[in-house]
Amino acid sequence: MFDTALTAADFVFLAKGAGVTIIVTLISVLAGTILGILFGVFRYQVGAIWAAPLTFVLDIFRSIPLLIQLVLANAFIGTILQIRISGFTVACIVLSMYTAAFCSEIVRGGIEAVPATTRRAARSLGMTWGQDMREIVLPLATRVALPSWIGLALGVMKDSALVYVVQVTELLKSTQILITRLQEPLLLLLICGAFYFVISFPLARFGGYLEKRWSND
Amino acid sequence: MIEIENVRKSFGSLEVLKGIDLTVQKGEVVTIIGGSGSGKSTLLTCINGLEPIDSGRILVDGTEVHAKGTDLNKLRRKIGIVFQQFNAFPHLTVLENVTLAQRKVLKRSRAEAEAEAVKQLNHVGLGDKLKVYPGRLSGGQQQRMAIARALAMSPDYMLFDEVTSALDPQLVGEVLDTLRMLAGEGMTMICVTHEMKFAREVSDRVAFFHKGVMAEIAPPEQLFGNPKDTELQKFLSATH
Amino acid sequence: MIEIENVRKSFGSLEVLKGIDLTVQKGEVVTIIGGSGSGKSTLLTCINGLEPIDSGRILVDGTEVHAKGTDLNKLRRKIGIVFQQFNAFPHLTVLENVTLAQRKVLKRSRAEAEAEAVKQLNHVGLGDKLKVYPGRLSGGQQQRMAIARALAMSPDYMLFDEVTSALDPQLVGEVLDTLRMLAGEGMTMICVTHEMKFAREVSDRVAFFHKGVMAEIAPPEQLFGNPKDTELQKFLSATH
Amino acid sequence: MFNYTFQWKQALARLPQMLDGAIVTMQIAILSMAIGILLAVVLTMFRLSGNRALSAIAKTWVEIARNTPALFQIYMAHFGLGSFGIHLSPFASILLGITFNNAGYLTENFRGALKAIPDTQTRAGRSLGFGAAGAFRYIVLPQMLRISFLPMTNQMVWAILMTSLGVTVGMNSDLYGVTQDLNALTFRTFELFAVAAVIFYLITKVITLGARLVASRLFRY
Amino acid sequence: AMTAPAFADKLDDIIASGTLRCAVVLDFPPMGMRDESNNPIGFDVDYCNDLAAALGVTAEIVETPFPERIPALMSGRVDVGVASTSDTLERAKTVGMSIPYYAFENAVVANDKVEMTTWEDMKGKTVGATAGTYEAIWLEKQVNEWGEGSFRPYQTQADVFLALSQGQLDATVSTVEVANANVKSGNFPGIRVVDKAPMVPDYVALFTMRNEYGLINYLNLFVNQQVRTGRYAELYKKWVGEGEPANLAIPGVYR
């Protein structure tokens, strides 16, 4: 169907881009999730009023376009603070904060879904706050939060397509580079879209499955 | 010995406990009765330090619960408490529910904890449900599991907060039987309950709460047979 | 007149109606009793064509419900039905609940529809709840609203499917009173119910369903006083 | 403190142009939501129709919209369709891309909302003589929209944020496009984009608060 | 990581770090592009390599789309821009420009299906160019003056030609070199060069931070040396073709 000039080397090039997409996603989701859990627990623990400054800051990450966040962070770190770091690092920092902002909402929702009475019971048995968090809240909140978290992780993977603005050559950028050279936009775009789809679709389905399974008991 | 001395407690502007005095001796069974919102549950959660108090003091075996330096987690091991809502940990099997705190709080080995758990679960008649998740249990079974879970911590005192109110009528009996058994074994207990027959039967003393005040306290024959407080008279006649 | 002739109906491999024959005359009140799963609800939903049937036929005023050319939407206007679950439309006020179908289905003007709605709502005793959303009503009020909603379509027949089973005991009476009133006014009705006293009181005939078969049908005195079918005898002794 | 001189005046002098851009951004978001909701309702009906082909269309749409980057979808709307000789202006391309995305996500939301509406509601409607369409239109749809109102608000915020991707298809009249243009002229990257960020933030806040207000007036039950 | 204090001389930094990071636009043939194995090549790439060699360091090519060139510099992602950057006075307020190292003439390129013989036929058409470039700024101003037709900036030169080839654009203005290279390559069927654009030649400069006088001085001398040694002509021949490279000196004025 397609008469193409695409070579094996080009596929390697695309695969590298895909690799960058995956690495950026993994780093950001990992860091963002850890931060998100800390922020989420903190916000839950200190209450809405004391958490307001943090809530406000996190809300900013959810309220302005990622593209602008990247440009601004890049300009701020490089131009104003004059710190020499790679675009890859900037991309990971911004995406991590972005992930953390959404993740803290998910975490807070998950914790709130654990009935206060269950936690009381745990404390009554002499468990410390930390033990209660680890043994009771964590497993129960995870059930509520995991499906949303999977959705978030996939969202971050898709949004990582924007890190091209800080000179990171991820999958979509690699595709554009090949389009520049080969001028086969349709074929290349389809390959690129298919890649995202192949990663995202099964995981999204898995999330849906978990949601269904856990909402039944 | 639990000593409650002039305890006051408010939620915001609502004064829920208005100076409660009560001493429970080792081996004694005290039941608390009273209308909804009279402060019964609040008192229990103050005793094991889940709620702070505004003034007065509570001593458990001489330790002041709300004093600054008190290790509440340690204190709570002494005091088992079972609530109205079934507070099973839904992600753990019955056996795990009962071993968790033993292992994490008392640092018992798994084997030790399981042996104790099996013993207590047999005690409350759940010896055949070890590997089951609480979701599969009836309300009465869940409550008995909660009792076993508290007993496995080898507490010196047990507090029961209307453990049968959320149960279907046919399941109430099995839980009350468990409480009777404990009382018979000499456990020191404070039971909040609406089951007058049960209160009459097991209690050494019965306390009547009304609007944050302990309006009357007496042995059951006297309290039920010859109530002095007018509110108590109303309460008793309404519940019959 | 509703004529049900040898109706059979299966869900998958489960035969739920095994050849039902029943004729309901204008003005007649027929109640259906029987165990859970005996096919009572299914029969009602077949009568107004919500469910297809496998064989036999159902005629309403001579029109065959499941025939190809039948305009079911038109037919259903003749047949009011009220279900066990409260089917109030939660996004509409009580008044809007009762006017919606009048306006959109019968193409009545708003004024006309509202006049009819107010009349019917007064009839069932909800004249003061016009602007309220159903979420604010008790179950009994919701059921009476559903009855008014069906009546506002000026149906010739009313089908009631255990309209009191999901109600708290103290609310059952108000709904049954409404049904009694309707029966007294000469409405043709088929009522599925578990309320034996009610069935005995209002019915012209009572039918007993058992496992998809109409095991017995007779006037209430006879059916309750002198049941012939052994299953019916068992059923009646269990419900007393 | 910083070895950098801020020149906020330069950025603020361009504020009127940026606000014009913000209006275009709002237009795109609002249009893409309005059309997206209509399409999502249609796709939802496709799913419910029981017709294999129709529900396959709906499913494919939803899965592609949800499982590929929005940037990709917008790029496809312009250059992908361009390969077939279908030429959309930048405005149309970004609108199509975001609408496609909105419709996909909203359809999924609607599906969840429908699950929450008991099937007995439809039955009750049908029993009153409504046809299938009438029952859906008057009874199910309003309840569905109410349940999905919060997710719809979120999607609206997404739509606003997604307009920033228009630059990849030659859009230069929206807020991000205008900002980028100004940046090419003056190179005051930080100042300009900071101002744009503030505008974006305010827009999204106005939308969320407005939605809450609307919801409290619209849904009194 | 933080390698150097912020106010050390950049020239020293580069020499100390052993790498020269150049911002290069890689969808701008023949100045910057990629070979079959997707490695960067082109006039600007060689120019950067030459500069690195002169400095005694290794070159690192950082691909930057046109709109991201200056942000890349400002954020410290690159040391020098070798990116066909027009030396406008507006930009010089923010970055420091060397003397010109190349000069472009611009050409009007049109889709074959569009009737067009002179540059003025662009009036009323849908035209586009690469966002943030000299010719884009000129063309947008032109369209605004005409008051009809529309202007679309795309993020990359490739997107512009893709749009032109697909017929989404009627015409574009790009440097003669790029126009010829793209028409010749056959990658973009259905386009042709129509006319020269009546712009002042587009002098392009190397650029770095505004306050890096040491480095700017070095760059100026380097450009001068490239011309002097004939390397400029050599590179022109290698990448652009036969003929004379543009004169970088402007008669009648010092710089």
Ligand SMILES: Nc1ncnc2c1ncn2[C@@H]1O[C@H](COP(=O)(O)OP(=O)(O)OP(=O)(O)O)[C@@H](O)[C@H]1O
């Ligand atoms: N955490 C809380 N915050 C605010 N008010 C509370 C809280 N817990 C209890 N209250 C209020 O304190 C009062 C006493 O509550 P408490 O639960 O002790 O009553 P009770 O005697 O146990 O009643 P019941 O028989 O209904 O369980 C009630 O009015 C209740 O609303």
Ligand SMILES: Nc1ncnc2c1ncn2[C@@H]1O[C@H](COP(=O)(O)OP(=O)(O)OP(=O)(O)O)[C@@H](O)[C@H]1O
């Ligand atoms: N839509 C359906 N799909 C499959 N099976 C069904 C369906 N509706 C009803 N059934 C089955 O048909 C049988 C008869 O159901 P029906 O609701 O008519 O009983 P019923 O006499 O009304 O019982 P109840 O008193 O519990 O309401 C039951 O076994 C039920 O599970």
Ligand SMILES: [Mg+2]
């Ligand atoms: Mg209580």
Ligand SMILES: [Mg+2]
């Ligand atoms: Mg039924």
